[in-house]
Amino acid sequence: MRISSPLRRSAHRTPLVRALQGAVGAPNVVYLPEDLLAYEYDATIERHQPEAVVFPGGTEEVAACVRVAAEHGAPIVPRGSGTGLAGGAVPVRGGVVIVLTRMNRIIEIDPRDRVAVVEPGLINLTLQEACARYGLLYAPDPSSQRICTLGGNIASNSGGPHTLAHGSTVNHVLGVEVVLPDGRVTWFGGRQPDAPGVDLRGLFVGSEGTLGIVTRICVRLERAPEAVRTMLAVFESIDDASEAVSAIIRRGIIPVALEMLDQEIIRAVEPRLHVGYPMDAGAVLLIEVEGLREAVTEDEAAVIAVCRELHAREVRTAGTEEERARLWEGRKGGIGAIGAISPNFYILDGVVPRTRLPEVMRDIMRLSEAAGFRCANIFHAGDGNLHPNIMFDELEPGATERVLALGGQIMRVCVDAGGSITGEHGVGLEKRSYMEWIFGPADLDAMGRIRIAFGADERFNPCKMLPTGRGCGHAHASELLRHLQTPGVYV
Amino acid sequence: MTAAAADRVEAALPPERRRPAEEYPVDGLIPRIAFRPRTADEVATLLHAADAADVVVVPLGARTALRLGRPLARYDVALDTTALNRVVAYEPEDLTVTVEAGITLKALQSVLGERGQYLPVDPPPDDRVTVGGLLATARPGAWRGHLPAARDLVLGATVATPQATLVHSGGRVVKNVSGYDMHRMHTGALGAFGVIVEASFKVAPLPAGRRTFVLECAHLEQASELAFALWDRALPLRGLALLSNAAAAAAGLPAAPHVLIEGVGRAAVLHRVADAVKTQAALLHAVRGVEPGDAPWTQLRTLAGPQTGCVVRLGVPASRVAAAVEAASEAGCVAWGYLASGSVLATAASLDTSTVERLRAHAVEAGGFLQIEAADASLRATADPFATPERDLVRALKAQFDPRGTINRGRWMEGV
Numbered sequence: 001m002r003i004s005s006p007l008r009r010s011a012h013r014t015p016l017v018r019a020l021q022g023a024v025g026a027p028n029v030v031y032l033p034e035d036l037l038a039y040e041y042d043a044t045i046e047r048h049q050p051e052a053v054v055f056p057g058g059t060e061e062v063a064a065c066v067r068v069a070a071e072h073g074a075p076i077v078p079r080g081s082g083t084g085l086a087g088g089a090v091p092v093r094g095g096v097v098i099v100l101t102r103m104n105r106i107i108e109i110d111p112r113d114r115v116a117v118v119e120p121g122l123i124n125l126t127l128q129e130a131c132a133r134y135g136l137l138y139a140p141d142p143s144s145q146r147i148c149t150l151g152g153n154i155a156s157n158s159g160g161p162h163t164l165a166h167g168s169t170v171n172h173v174l175g176v177e178v179v180l181p182d183g184r185v186t187w188f189g190g191r192q193p194d195a196p197g198v199d200l201r202g203l204f205v206g207s208e209g210t211l212g213i214v215t216r217i218c219v220r221l222e223r224a225p226e227a228v229r230t231m232l233a234v235f236e237s238i239d240d241a242s243e244a245v246s247a248i249i250r251r252g253i254i255p256v257a258l259e260m261l262d263q264e265i266i267r268a269v270e271p272r273l274h275v276g277y278p279m280d281a282g283a284v285l286l287i288e289v290e291g292l293r294e295a296v297t298e299d300e301a302a303v304i305a306v307c308r309e310l311h312a313r314e315v316r317t318a319g320t321e322e323e324r325a326r327l328w329e330g331r332k333g334g335i336g337a338i339g340a341i342s343p344n345f346y347i348l349d350g351v352v353p354r355t356r357l358p359e360v361m362r363d364i365m366r367l368s369e370a371a372g373f374r375c376a377n378i379f380h381a382g383d384g385n386l387h388p389n390i391m392f393d394e395l396e397p398g399a400t401e402r403v404l405a406l407g408g409q410i411m412r413v414c415v416d417a418g419g420s421i422t423g424e425h426g427v428g429l430e431k432r433s434y435m436e437w438i439f440g441p442a443d444l445d446a447m448g449r450i451r452i453a454f455g456a457d458e459r460f461n462p463c464k465m466l467p468t469g470r471g472c473g474h475a476h477a478s479e480l481l482r483h484l485q486t487p488g489v490y491v
Numbered sequence: 492m493t494a495a496a497a498d499r500v501e502a503a504l505p506p507e508r509r510r511p512a513e514e515y516p517v518d519g520l521i522p523r524i525a526f527r528p529r530t531a532d533e534v535a536t537l538l539h540a541a542d543a544a545d546v547v548v549v550p551l552g553a554r555t556a557l558r559l560g561r562p563l564a565r566y567d568v569a570l571d572t573t574a575l576n577r578v579v580a581y582e583p584e585d586l587t588v589t590v591e592a593g594i595t596l597k598a599l600q601s602v603l604g605e606r607g608q609y610l611p612v613d614p615p616p617d618d619r620v621t622v623g624g625l626l627a628t629a630r631p632g633a634w635r636g637h638l639p640a641a642r643d644l645v646l647g648a649t650v651a652t653p654q655a656t657l658v659h660s661g662g663r664v665v666k667n668v669s670g671y672d673m674h675r676m677h678t679g680a681l682g683a684f685g686v687i688v689e690a691s692f693k694v695a696p697l698p699a700g701r702r703t704f705v706l707e708c709a710h711l712e713q714a715s716e717l718a719f720a721l722w723d724r725a726l727p728l729r730g731l732a733l734l735s736n737a738a739a740a741a742a743g744l745p746a747a748p749h750v751l752i753e754g755v756g757r758a759a760v761l762h763r764v765a766d767a768v769k770t771q772a773a774l775l776h777a778v779r780g781v782e783p784g785d786a787p788w789t790q791l792r793t794l795a796g797p798q799t800g801c802v803v804r805l806g807v808p809a810s811r812v813a814a815a816v817e818a819a820s821e822a823g824c825v826a827w828g829y830l831a832s833g834s835v836l837a838t839a840a841s842l843d844t845s846t847v848e849r850l851r852a853h854a855v856e857a858g859g860f861l862q863i864e865a866a867d868a869s870l871r872a873t874a875d876p877f878a879t880p881e882r883d884l885v886r887a888l889k890a891q892f893d894p895r896g897t898i899n900r901g902r903w904m905e906g907v
Contacts, residue, residue: 110808112719112809112810113808113809113810113833114809115808156668157668157672159666159668163666167639167643168666168668170643170672170675171639171643180884186880186881186884187880187881188881190806190858190859190860191808191858191859192806192807192808192832192833192834192858192859192860193631193635193636193640193806193832193833194629194630194631194635194640194642194679194806194832194834195806195860196679196860196861196862196876196877196878196879197679197877197879197880197881197885197903198676198679198680198683198684198879198885198888198903199629199642199675199676199678199679199680200676200881200884200885202642202672202675202676202678203671203672203673203675203676205672206668206671206672207671223722223723223724223725224725225725226724226725246584249584249586250583250584252607252696252697252699253696254586254695254696291727291756291760292725292726292727292756292760292763294757294759294760294762294763295727295756295757295759295760298757298759351662351664351665351666351667352664353582353585353587353663353664354584354585354586354665355582355584355585380666383664383665383666384585384664384665384666385666418662418663418664419662419664420662420664420666420667420668420669421669422667422668422669423664423666423667423668424666424668425668426668427668427669427670431669435669435670438662438669439659439660439669439670440659442654442656442657442658442659443658443659443660443670444670445656446652446656446658446660446673446892447660447670447671447673449891449892450671450673450676450888450891452887452891453884453887453888453890453891454884454887455887465670465671466670
């Protein structure tokens, strides 16, 4: 442990730091350069040092920090676990990072009314586990659910494998307590859905920490299903698997999850996790249906029939809870497995209409090949939400630039197919420049007006989401490279 | 409205878009001019002309929710959206549809139904409502809580503004987090920030089958216990309602407290639901009625959106639905509630301000709210139809998007 001399400490104790210490107590403010390192970046590669990091313990302390930052003209960046994949928590203009992880209590679970009230620093999985004790579930389950926070889920309107049937985070949030940019505390929504008035709740969810800081969350819970069937369908090609995805939906069956893993991913996952994916398969689909026993039995039979018609080599149903967990482990551990076969990789997040999947997948593979990179795909096929992972070695001169350029080309393919530049990771810093591909000047101007209405000037999570912002210039993905300091995973 | 202003607005669109103004009364007011534009651009042009002339435009669809919100401060121009009635894009295999805002839910459901799909919403009073109205009023029906609401199903929207622009948000794909979800801000906003001209939705397969069950109970508390027992069994329900004596009678059932249940799915699943209903009824000594089909649901839906009389909607926790139905009944209303959404509806030929405020206090005490869904202007002038807690931000948003109060001025609050 490094001990700093009192002299060094006082040198870094700027008036802002002293005021923050007054707001939340000295032990909850970090300001020495070596201590700030961990808060310079999130799960992306951009990094920038903040002036201070604070760990408020409650709503009033968050509000106090926001007011202090305002008085000192300091930028504010809210942060949860730092798992964001779009650079949303990177303090690109310094200032104060407000970390919500101390505020991680479950205030209340009301199993009768099916409502939970929690703090924003609560880990997604912790809420799931607490709900399971009552036979209830909180549906949104991002793949990072073991570590990501509910506050972060709200900021990015997170999805996950079960979005197909259950919807994204916004569909499960009843109300949020928010500290606005002027330090005022208010509630959007409440404990019941469809409250009178403008749906500020719906506007706030997914606003990426640019309109305020969520300090308390009320979510809707659901009764856990009576039965679940998880199937693994093995295909010779991505094309066949994509056709099966469409055919299942065409039959009027909406599985709760419909996930695809391509050959590259299978070959990364299987040797490490031994989950039972055939190494020579072209693609596998992980298909989950739930409901009453009678319903899942019929759905299972229909799904198997469709997959067989579309040339599935094999369709297997998990016979036990352990087997089911193993199949899911391959999906949820898939991204990590890529790290074992490639020095670096870049995770993309794009959306296309489901029916365009086969051609878009072909385009992605063709572009990757042309650029000289292997690309592994593991994604929410049912939603058309793609996650190509481009594998590369940053030590190879020019590789990183070419990877980011390829990422841009793939995003372009998604947009041209009628899709979007992000389905669940957010725009953040990474995709600001792509916003102009899907929105016109009037649309972006209107989004800017929302910031003004909320009193969120360029100090509030600066340089995020919208393509222009004074002091930030036009950030482009390739700019991220300039700050590259350590080898690692490019996500 | 000055003659000069009227001239400017009249010149905004071709004369063949004009409609007889007297066909568009709202709260007894007749506008000076009425237009029925045919394109989104025409809507934007009209809004801009009105904004420049400082006159107030009221967007109207099927005109089934005109008694929602505060009485209008002014009413100069009626903007009839019903000519914007095209299906822009329908991709059944993507489960997405994009439509113009003036299309009726009935027309949309008919297009979707041909492919075995539907937009799973049941707003009051029936499928006459336009899609724009569905979003702008955001009123839930019996399915809410079992199925998503319109605000959950909307994927993106285009909105015409007084600045003559068409502003887009979201997209046409089922999952999308790019930019602010402005379409959600417009949901329930009664046009405060712009007029919705186009919207995209996620649609769903039509259920393979449906069955409605009725259980007659001795009192509402028993009905609540029964409803909870069924709700807790993770059955594929689409409706679960507690009905007071009067509501049951209005729905064509015997005048006694009732639980009304709709199950959806294939035959085997519905058989399970029937068994569960039968078992719970026996356990809790309720009387099973004959299966009435859709009729009671249709009647409750109509009752929630009447052309005369009053309707209030309370939002309360599920465990307080029975008590809220009781309280509203004691206040002289025909009342019923939906367990899964905590939505309680109460109707009466007339209600006074003190009764509304008493019921509101009841809902607020339970952690909820009350909204006046329909009432004569006099009640809406004295009792706040919404009692929205966050007023400052709504004002700030209005100042950004419609600073002169051109659209629906005064519907939300003074000037908004």
